Amino acid sequence: MKKYDLLILGFGKGGKTLAKIASAQGKKVAVVEQSQKMYGGTCINIGCIPSKTLVHEGLENGSFDQAFNRKAEVVSALNKKNYHNLADDENITVLDYKAAFKSNTEVDLLDEEGKAVDTLTAEDIVINTGATPVIPDINGINESKYLYDSTGIMNLSEQPKRLVIVGGGYISLEFASMFANFGTEVTVLEAHDGLMPKEDEEIVSQAVKDLEDKGVKFELGTQTSAFEDKDGHTVVKTNNGDFEADAVLLAVGRKPNTDLNLESTDIKLGERGEIKVNNQLETDVNHIYAIGDVKGGMQFTYISLDDFRIVKDKLFGSGDRTTENRGAIPYTVFIDPPLSRVGLTAKEANEQGYEIKEGKLPVNNIPRHKINNDPRGLFKAVIDAKTNKILGATLYGLQSEEIINTVKLAIDQNLDYTVLRDNIYTHPTMVESFNDLFNV
Secondary structure, three states: OEEEEEEEEOOOHHHHHHHHHHHHOOOOEEEEOOOHHHOOOHHHHHOHHHHHHHHHHHHHOOOHHHHHHHHHHHHHHHHHHHHHHHHOOOOEEEEOOEEEEOOOOEEEEEOOOOOEEEEEEEEEEEEOOOEEEOOOOOEOOOOOOOEEOOOHHHHOOOOOOEEEEEOOOHHHHHHHHHHHHOOOEEEEEEOOOOOOOOOOHHHHHHHHHHHHHOOOEEEEOOOEEEEEEEOOEEEEEEOOEEEEEOEEEEOOOEEEOOOOOHHHOOOOEOOOOOEOOOOOOEOOOOOEEEOHHHHOOOOOHHHHHHHHHHHHHHHHOOOOOOHHHOOOOOEEEOOOOOEEEEEOOHHHHHHOOOOEEEEEEEHHHOOHHHHHOOOOOEEEEEEEOOOOEEEEEEEEOOOHHHHHHHHHHHHHOOOEHHHHHHOOOOOOOOHHHHHHHOOO
16 A cells, blocks of 8 residues: 555646645645546546637637647647646656545555556545536437537537537537537527526527527427437437437536545535535545535636635645635636626625616627627626625626626725726726726
8 A cells, every 4th residue: 555645536627736736845646547638637628728729719710620620739738738747746646547435544546447456545635536427318318329428529520510409508508609600500409498597687688699690599498308310310309399410419517526436435425416525625534625526516627726725725824715715706608709707697686685786888889899890798797886896797798708807806805896997997908898887
């Protein structure tokens, strides 16, 4: 049995960053990663980086082949860089095995046949194994040759003429927008009666119309019942009729990857299968932590990075940093144009009893839109009328993924909305819209 100071299961954002920090402290670290294709974690290999590269290329040139070739080059380069960043460190050992807990203090390394080839132990253990796609129980799902999850759809060798997406969540909409930009006929099958139910209704309405204008078709209230392969394609059978597709994307969500033989430990799982942790990311075993998607909550790489900061502070600092003081969390849905959000919508603020003021600014009133040659979009901001504090903002339009971070900073610093309203911004830019958006 080999002993380390720190054992990290999974090569994700939080884990790999913690490994380097621990190494700099002179700690001996082992990082266990089951797949060489996942060096660096979900984000750079099968998540943010490849998908946003495809989004960017689709907007820039609309060439499927060029976009997918560049995506492969980007992923390969980052995968290798991440591997060597850890493996070339004298204090870090990268181990290509599947991890399985033997007890609260021991972790077996399993080979491809599931046989234990070694056992590791460490003073501290961090679980950073991410999430996996949810595969629904639908007839024909195991037999069809044309079904893909979000990873598989980014490795297609040929562009599908017709793409059907089962599920209408954020990931679904990003792929719908992306493939529509390549010229693929896209149909989204959503079981519920609406899309993005947590977002501002007026902005959702505009976003859906913009997607429809580029050819995306939405079939709401549609339950998928079966897949049946025909000659060179598959038929998606639903309560609203049949849909033919050259490729089908299953996008009904992701679940925590807890296939670690946790039954041999005192680690507890939550209602959605996530590893339960406290506000310092400790599991029910006080020397074992869980970070990133595997612990549930928002599945963003920057959450994993902030999880790293919390565990770093617990292991090497004051221990003051927790999930309760990380501030507001912004996010972006990378449709075309992008939809970005932080904090509350007006509806949510009203439901929570706030008296609000709401700023609203169509993108076609922002001078920069002429340069961008894109008038689509709407910016909204929600203000607490009693305190002048910013409660939230939803920005739908070009470059919103950048400027939403300024609103997040203002919220975290407890600034009055007038600070953003009266600030001097460079011109012509999208962020100067805040002079008007916050003029409420």
